[in-house]
Amino acid sequence: MENVILVTGGAGFIGSNFILQRMELDPASIVNLDTLTYAGNLHNLAAIANEQRYEFVQGDIADRQLVRHLLNRRKPRAIVHLAAESHVDRSIRGPDDFIRTNVGGTFALLEEVRAYWRGLADQDRKNFRLLHVSTDEVFGSLDSEDPAFSETTAYAPNSPYAASKAASDHLVRAYHHTYGLPVLTTNCSNNYGRFQFPEKLIPLMVLNARDGKPLPVYGDGQNVRDWLYVEDHCEAIATVLDRGRVGETYNIGGGNEKRNIEIVETICDTVDEMAGRRGPSRRQLITFVRDRPGHDRRYAMDARKIERELGWRPRETFESGIRKTVRWYLENADWVRDVTSGSYRQWIATHYSS
Numbered sequence: 001m002e003n004v005i006l007v008t009g010g011a012g013f014i015g016s017n018f019i020l021q022r023m024e025l026d027p028a029s030i031v032n033l034d035t036l037t038y039a040g041n042l043h044n045l046a047a048i049a050n051e052q053r054y055e056f057v058q059g060d061i062a063d064r065q066l067v068r069h070l071l072n073r074r075k076p077r078a079i080v081h082l083a084a085e086s087h088v089d090r091s092i093r094g095p096d097d098f099i100r101t102n103v104g105g106t107f108a109l110l111e112e113v114r115a116y117w118r119g120l121a122d123q124d125r126k127n128f129r130l131l132h133v134s135t136d137e138v139f140g141s142l143d144s145e146d147p148a149f150s151e152t153t154a155y156a157p158n159s160p161y162a163a164s165k166a167a168s169d170h171l172v173r174a175y176h177h178t179y180g181l182p183v184l185t186t187n188c189s190n191n192y193g194r195f196q197f198p199e200k201l202i203p204l205m206v207l208n209a210r211d212g213k214p215l216p217v218y219g220d221g222q223n224v225r226d227w228l229y230v231e232d233h234c235e236a237i238a239t240v241l242d243r244g245r246v247g248e249t250y251n252i253g254g255g256n257e258k259r260n261i262e263i264v265e266t267i268c269d270t271v272d273e274m275a276g277r278r279g280p281s282r283r284q285l286i287t288f289v290r291d292r293p294g295h296d297r298r299y300a301m302d303a304r305k306i307e308r309e310l311g312w313r314p315r316e317t318f319e320s321g322i323r324k325t326v327r328w329y330l331e332n333a334d335w336v337r338d339v340t341s342g343s344y345r346q347w348i349a350t351h352y353s354s
Ligand code: NAD
Pocket: 008, 009, 010, 011, 012, 013, 014, 015, 033, 034, 035, 036, 037, 038, 039, 040, 041, 059, 060, 061, 062, 081, 082, 083, 084, 085, 086, 087, 101, 105, 133, 134, 135, 136, 165, 187, 188, 189, 190, 191, 192, 197
């Protein structure tokens, strides 16, 4: 078996950060399988596109023949499975793609990986790993006084996105329990950082604030998320892949619980400072809009297991991470221009018009 890691969804936000980080820190070769939906962007990976240790394959995880050939050709020792539809609001407007990719695609991948893994030599079969990247949203919503989600919290997904991720987690678990496939699952809280598609809260607010547009805060703005800098998440994934116990799940979080309104106000102040201010504070752009249907009130992650067992803990504080992130979006106007194409503008117009 070669020292090859197959990454699915590697042209997305977390995937491209993960690949760039691994190419720098790890001798492994990386194969990136990504179908390039609206959220996949090869510009993110331009710095390594021509490196010998890197290969990009455009394809769908649900295309079993393609996945079979790829596994047999590249013989990966590990798979990091990130490919998914990831935006909750889109799952509410149209869940089909979420079921197709997150459930059907994960199932197809598992079937092909199971066949590939069974055909490996003994030692290779033992060393092989499939790491499935999941989310804290599978656990549902917390009240303000509830303890944070732990690995034993019961699943209670509330959105079609969360339900599709929960279904994929269950399939991964079953493939370990029934067939012995050596899997690992990570459940992570909200990520932020460079390359995040500007339909998500933080980049959307930075760009609207930059352009003096309204900042649409859902409901009362008191919903809480636990924010983690994306590079910390990538290191956590690599740590679990290296040393995680097969069949286990690991919660990953930043220990940064923040109300949405606090995030938006911080962004306003940071953009005022970095981009300069001609008129009043950008906080004046904050506009409360109709709430997301079924909007989860609070997420919080208890990440003590990964710290205790594997020694991982986040490096970045929220204060430094958000400054780096705002600066990156302000300095990368070309990247922003590329991704805010016709289909992006149509999504924003449809979603925020109601
Ligand atoms: P993203 O939407 O930015 O990227 C997803 C990538 O998957 C895109 O490059 C897309 O082209 C690709 N893709 C979609 N369907 C595919 C298919 N059928 N076959 C192959 N490729 C396909 O998502 P992200 O934010 O980078 O999230 C990556 C993973 O991490 C997802 O599984 C998500 O559920 C999980 N996650 C995300 C967060 C977060 O805050 N963003 C937190 C926890 C877990």
